[in-house]
Amino acid sequence: MFVVVGIVRRPHGLKGEVLVSLETDFPERLVKGARFYLGDEHQPVTIRTSRQHAEGLLLSLEEFPDKPSVEGLHNLPLYRKITDAPALPAGQYYQHQLLGLKVVEENGEVLGTLSKIFNTGASDIYVVRDDSGKDILLPAISDVILRVELPNKQIVVHILPGLR
Numbered sequence: 001m002f003v004v005v006g007i008v009r010r011p012h013g014l015k016g017e018v019l020v021s022l023e024t025d026f027p028e029r030l031v032k033g034a035r036f037y038l039g040d041e042h043q044p045v046t047i048r049t050s051r052q053h054a055e056g057l058l059l060s061l062e063e064f065p066d067k068p069s070v071e072g073l074h075n076l077p078l079y080r081k082i083t084d085a086p087a088l089p090a091g092q093y094y095q096h097q098l099l100g101l102k103v104v105e106e107n108g109e110v111l112g113t114l115s116k117i118f119n120t121g122a123s124d125i126y127v128v129r130d131d132s133g134k135d136i137l138l139p140a141i142s143d144v145i146l147r148v149e150l151p152n153k154q155i156v157v158h159i160l161p162g163l164r
Helices: none
Strands: 002-012 017-022 035-038 043-053 056-061 076-081 102-105 110-118 125-129 135-139 145-149 154-157
Touching (some): 002 056
Parallel strands (some): 102 154
Antiparallel strands (some): 043 056, 125 135
């Protein structure tokens, strides 16, 4: 399995660099020599150079040595293998670990399955879809998300007034 760490937006300059917008909390891992996978075909690529840019990172890739070779690289996902992802502190989870988990109220009532996560400025929003296809939006705050039980494949929540 793979996780998106960035999006190759477009070629940049004359040296074969591409502009990458970041989709990761660990941009320090996009460094010279690091191995990633480009596009939906997961083509292996190795970073030759990496430098900051106002809109993200400018990368050059060993497999695309010059400007003509990067001309076709537009809006392609840049992936990393999930097994290569760094461990998170206790109580933090990657989105792929949460999606698909059963969501239950603290009294045991099943609300549905976590189907999407929207990232907002303040907190994430969890979209819980019930069996009838109806969505419930839950803010990912400690007052609502009581605990994540990965071994039980469920998230236990407290529904605040007005959330249903």
